[in-house]
Amino acid sequence: MAKAASVEFIGVEKKYGQVTAVRDVSFRVEAGTLVTLLGPSGCGKTTTLRLVAGLELATGGKIMIGDQDVTALGAAERDVSMVFQSYALFPHMSVVENVMYGPLASGASRKEAEAMAREKLALIGLSGFEKRLPSELSGGQQQRVAVARAIVLEPSVLLFDEPLSNLDAKLRRKVRDDIRDLQQRLGLTVLYVTHDQQEALAVSDKVIVMDNAVIAQEGTPADLYERPRTRFLADFIGEANIVEGRFGADAGGVTFAAGSTSFGLGDIPVPEGASAVALRPDRIQLTLDPAGAFTIHRVAYVGHAREYLVTAPWGEMLVIRPLRERAIAAGTRVSLEIDLGAAIAISG
């Protein structure tokens, strides 16, 4: 196996004419780890991935793979492979020919190339499918061929562009786990683009969240979910009720006042300039209270839980409660309590 290499972006910028797709982006992907680029569509995550691949060339900054500066190298010169969103299997070539393509383009003999291809097809469990055309495979099988084709050259970095978006929901979880398994078994450096935050949290060593051409925040999945720094992040990763208000303090720790309602939040960090809290819907308790300031507006039974839409003085809030708790009917007045330490103080 070729040595997995780290990837480093140093102040990288990509402009298309007047439009900046990636602005001053710096990050590091350690060798042998799986890092996700996460963000809403148009945030620059795919451009970043293509910059790593060499399919786009940076207009500023520096890109390092291992200790080699690859900023000016084209895709064919970089030791990077990619699994495309559409899989991009060559429709006129059989499965084995698709996987052989890389070795052949790099000057291997047909025999060598075929041996390498068969080995990788066996690795991903597609032996026996060599002579099929891509159109004769299911979506999941096509995806595995795309992976085999990408790893056959044993690249120092492997890229995935939204690899699950063309699969049905059931298959997604399995393929997601397969990719993570493969990455850990072979010790690959993987950079993975997705817009699905659950997928990102599930597979990654580190998640880089992008918004509007810049990095919004990076960290481990737990970091991002539990300590989002901005409103955008709190809202984007997991579900959150954002409530504006003022922070204070009393003996119990931090307090938060939204309008005339005040909550004790417990001992949570409050950054400078914080002006709102993010409340995860499953960390809010509902108590029947005829004098409460809140009204249940709607109840939805969603199988594993009940979702309440609660009318608060500052707007609507989403609260999710487990089924084992007694259902509360719409129109009932309630009071809210926030789990101590569960609220997240955010800025912006």
Add this chain to the structure above:
Amino acid sequence: MRRRSADRGGVELIAAGLALVAFVILPWSYAGSQQSGLAWATGGRWLMLAPVLLSLIAGLLARGGPNTAKLRIVLTGLGLFLLVAYAFFGSWLDGQPLISHGLGAAVLAGALLVQGTRSLAAAGDFKADRWVATTTWAIVALVLLFVFFPVVRALASAFLDTKGNFDLGAFAERFSAPEIWNANCLVGRGGCGVVPNTILLGVCAGACSTFLGLAFALVAQRGGLKNTKVFDALSLLPIITPPFVIALALVVIFGRTGIVTTFLDRTFDIPRSRWIYGLPGVLISQVLSQTPLAYMILRGALQGISPSLEEAAQTLRASPWLTFRTVTWPLLRPAVAAAFLLGFVESLADFGNPLVLGGSFEVLSTKIYFAVAGAQHDPGRAASLAIILLALTLTAFWLQTAWLGKKSYVTVTGKGDAGLPLPLPKPLRFAALSVVVPWVVLTILIYGIILVGGFVTDIGRGAMTPTLQHFVTGFAVEIDKSGLFFSGSAWDSFFVTVTVAAIAAPLTTVIGILTAYVLSRHNFVGKWAFEFLTMLSFAIPGTVIGVAYIIAFNVPPVEVAGTGLILIFCFVFRNMPVGVRAGLAALSQVDRSLDEASTTLGARTGTTVRRVTLPLLKPAIIATLVFSFVHAMTAVSAIIFLATAKYNMATVYIVNRVEAGEYPLAIAYSSLLILFMLAVVLGIQRVVGERKIGRRSVASPVVTMGAH
């Protein structure tokens, strides 16, 4: 495991070496002297040494990679500049006459181009992609030399007096001649000038062929007919029919001694007349040949209208007629306008029909021809007329892109769209059928005449005795001791035509498809100019190209007039836009990520194109091959200027027979050509199963010309 070493400039050095060898050994010129570039240079033309020396220096510097790239760009750029400058303006520099440029010069120019473009890529242009850089500039150079240069050179001669001096007065005089602009026919008596004639004919032909095409499209798509094979045949006809053949058939039917005329004269005592010669005849023949084009455009548009739109209208309680009026027709309107403009442009460009049927009704294309070919031989006047024709055509194209480009309603999405198209409302169906049926009868009659005409004594005069005499005259084959001897008078032109077409077709395909690839897959500075250049020859009427070639390539530095080579160049660059459009359409169906996947697997652009892109473009490549072959065999407007006694073309031979009044031989030859091309087209369709081959592809110019 992967990755070869980076480029060490080996290709550039080899190019420089080839340039040197070519300069020393190969004949420099195409026409005239066979001496090498070195011999010319040492014979007193020392300036010719400069480009080859610059090429050598740049070649030796190529090892430096990106470090010497800028310097190499300057050196090779200067080399090319000096080569071109000396070729075109050398006589100003050293007072010696210009010389013809041939193989040696082409190799040197090619080497400089390869060196320069690879240096550009090394300096970071074209995303550092050497293959794209070289391909793009090679196409630009060829188009500049074989489209832009001749047209500009020819149009410039409108400003020269008979002695070759610049004279604005001469232009003004030619340009304002009353025979051009006079519009008497509109206000009363007398004939019109050539411009009002041309526009009148164009508008009528465009309107009539669009109307008929619409009727055909409605009947074929919505008429509820079980068998629409006749319509498929209809869309094949214009591909294989030389443009003047219909005019020829009309003369045989409606001419002074024509079949119908004679019948009317004898039976109803309607006097014979020459009404067919002039506007009516030309109009009928143009409409006959253009209706299939309009039909294909409008049928495509009708197919593109999602049935669910009409179903939606019907669920909203709209009657079939209301649905047609308020949904179908408005969605169809841009295609109707496109068909009209295309008909207009085709009518302007048409040369064969006005030549045979025009009589005293002159249009620009024939007027241009007679200005050069006739007794008057006045290239200046031809050029002035060509400027007007070109302006009219470009205006129509401009209208099409500027106005229609924004108005196309694309209702086809990637999603499968179930639903049944709405059948035509009854009155509309009746009206459409009552137009279509007589027209089908007329078309069948015309092709019947062509097929039968060759086998009877003289169908034009009603002499219907069966005979093979015309085929013997044209296509006799004798067998003597030395083997087969093709003694028929038409064989020479037939063989030349097939040879030229067979050489031109693959070249057209290569340059057209590569252009499409560069256009659709790569972005670079000045791409719009590149696109404009490559589409230019599509907009230029054949007559203008013919005049341009004969004026520009009759003298050094590119002296190829009168040879077979000029015919090949003419076909390649006339038909190239068809390859471009077929390629663009096909490439839009091929996901870009396939190219990118290949690149990330370590394949360079050349490999990607060869192993991934081209195999996926096979249908477009075959369509272009067939089209350019067939079109090279049927074209007449440009080629009539360029054919010579030695290199005669089938169509030109036929036109000459028509002008000499030898109708039976012309008809016999035409029928043979049509059958030959029918065999070629059907044979290839049988082999590759590709049915979408059109003289103008169904995706009308709006799509490609307005796409970017």
